[in-house]
Amino acid sequence: MRSQQHQDRVAVVGYGYWGSKHVRVLSSMPGVAVTVVDANPDRLAEAAAHHPMATLATCLDDVLDDIDAVIVATPPGAHAAVARQALEAAKHVLVEKPLTTSVWDAELLVEAAARRRVHLMVGHTFEYNAAVWKLRELVRSGALGRVLYVDTARLSLGRYQSDVNVIWDLAPHDISIVSYILDEMPSSTAVWAHCNISSQHADVAYLRLDFERAKVPAYVHVSWLTPNKTRQVTVVGERKMAVYDDLSDNERIRVYDIGVDVDAIDDPTAAHALPVSYRTGDITSPYIAFKEPLLVQDEHFLDCIRTGARPDTPGERGLEIVRVLEATNELQGAARDLAGALHDPSGLAPEAGRPVLGMRRRLPNPPQIAS
Ligand SMILES: NC(=O)c1ccc[n+]([C@@H]2O[C@H](COP(=O)([O-])OP(=O)(O)OC[C@H]3O[C@@H](n4cnc5c(N)ncnc54)[C@H](O)[C@@H]3O)[C@@H](O)[C@H]2O)c1
Known part of the structure; x- marks a missing residue:
């Protein structure tokens, strides 16, 4: 039985743009003692100014004995090493997306968590x-x-990242959302990506994800180089269409009762009736009782620690999404070689900045998501 005074001691590693939000939501939760770990002393000074009750450290090693759980909010390239250190010390771990920057590392983390229980x-x-x-x-x-x-x-x-391209930075959200709403992982993916500014990392990309069971393609556009901020998911159905706009405060979801009479198009005898007729109806916005998703997520993490329940987004879920992301790396490499062969009679791979062509790849054994 937990005493009234029991506190769950959680360290947030990385007090940058996103880690500072974790610290804010954890600090608002009763029964949680927060430690902030950041290698940069300036970031720790900032944390101290906003959260005078938090314990501060420049290195996870220094506080491992005094905590129960770790949230990893460093840049993605450091996720695997920090998470592994925490798991091997038998701490519960929440890692920011993407779980890791390789399938190999993600598998090691899943294995370490199972072994350390x-x-x-x-x-x-x-x-x-x-x-x-x-x-x-x-x-x-x-x-x-x-x-x-x-x-x-x-x-x-923006925000340009130094250790991953725009696909690894932003597409985890879209792969997560689309596979969550369709209840299925994509069976194949194709990618078109381009390095406009940095020669290292693509900053504009388009993915196509194919969902075999639902027979639905999803088109994912991610960019760090676009004038207007957009955060939208559009689901086009035969009867209605829905748009989720994450930037809207009070109409996050709009349902459009509009469409095209598909039967009329497919009917060969109606072919001469083109242009087809369109159905137009109401646009409605369902009420959504909205609570900050990061708070919901971190509360769930604490609940799982307290009750032993399995997280809704366990390490295996992160691994599934890293598999899709890693496939896009391979495709970009293959596409670059192909572009080289097309542009350069010598067949050498082109220098950065040349167009990157799209390639399609089947994903191995698409695992189903447990609902
Ligand atoms: N879930 C979301 O909606 C969401 C949104 C934004 C960012 N993120 C994720 O959050 C993570 C952090 O992104 P960010 O934009 O805050 O990055 P950031 O660069 O703003 O901050 C990273 C911080 O980590 C510190 N750091 C780096 N390596 C460290 C180490 N080994 N030990 C201790 N501190 C270390 C840096 O000093 C820096 O303060 C990324 O994985 C990113 O993908 C998630």
């Missing part, structure tokens, strides 16, 4: 977002009719 959870925040729950309900209830395709756009100017 602790929770490994991944921060796919949108799976804790009430608007995404509503979108999933609309798809699953059949309210939109058969889903024809999904389109997502996650665009803005």
Whole structure:
């Protein structure tokens, strides 16, 4: 039985843009003692100014004996090493998306968590977002009719990351959202990506994800180099269409009762009736009781620690998504070689900045998501 004074001691490693939000939500939760770990003393000074009650450290090693759990909010390249250190010390771990930057590392983390009998959870925040729950309900209830395709756009100017490309930075959200609402992992993917500014990392990319069981393609557009900020998921159904706009305060989901008379198009005798007629009806916005998704996610992590329940987004879920991301790396490499062969008679791979062509790859054994 826990005493009234019991506190769960959670260290957040990385007090940057996103880690500072974790520290804010954890600090608002009763029964949680927060430690902030950041290698940069300036970041720790900032943390001290906003959270005078928090314990501070420049290195996880220094505080490992005094904590129960770790949230990893460093840049993605450091996720695996920090998470592994915490898991091997038998601490529960929540890792920000993407879980790791390779399938190999993700598998090691899943294995370490199982061996040490602790929770490994991944921060796919949108799976804790009430608007995404509503979108999933609309798809699953059949309210939109058969889903024809999904389109997502996650665009803005920046924030350029130093250790991953735009696909690894932003597409984990879209792969997570689309596979969550369709209840299926993609069976194949194709990618078109381009390095406009840095020669190292693509900053604009388009993915196509194919969902075999649902027979639905999803088109994912991610960009760090677009003038207007956009965060949208559009689900086009045969009967209705739904748009989830994450930037809207009070109309996150809009359902459009509009469409095209598909039967008329497919009927050969009606071919001369083109242009087809369109159905137009109401645009409605369902009420959504919205709570900050990061707070919902971190509360769930604490609940799992307290009750032993399995997280809704366990390490295996992070691994599934890293598999898709890693396939896009291989495709970009293959596409670059192909571009070299097309542009350069010598067949050498082209220098950075040349167009990268799209390639399609089947994903191995698409695992199903446990609901
Ligand atoms: N779930 C979401 O919606 C969401 C949104 C934004 C970012 N993220 C994720 O959060 C993570 C952090 O992103 P960010 O934009 O806050 O990065 P950031 O660069 O702003 O901050 C990273 C911080 O980590 C510190 N750091 C780096 N390596 C360290 C180490 N080994 N030990 C201790 N401190 C270390 C740096 O000093 C820095 O303060 C990334 O994985 C990113 O993908 C998730």
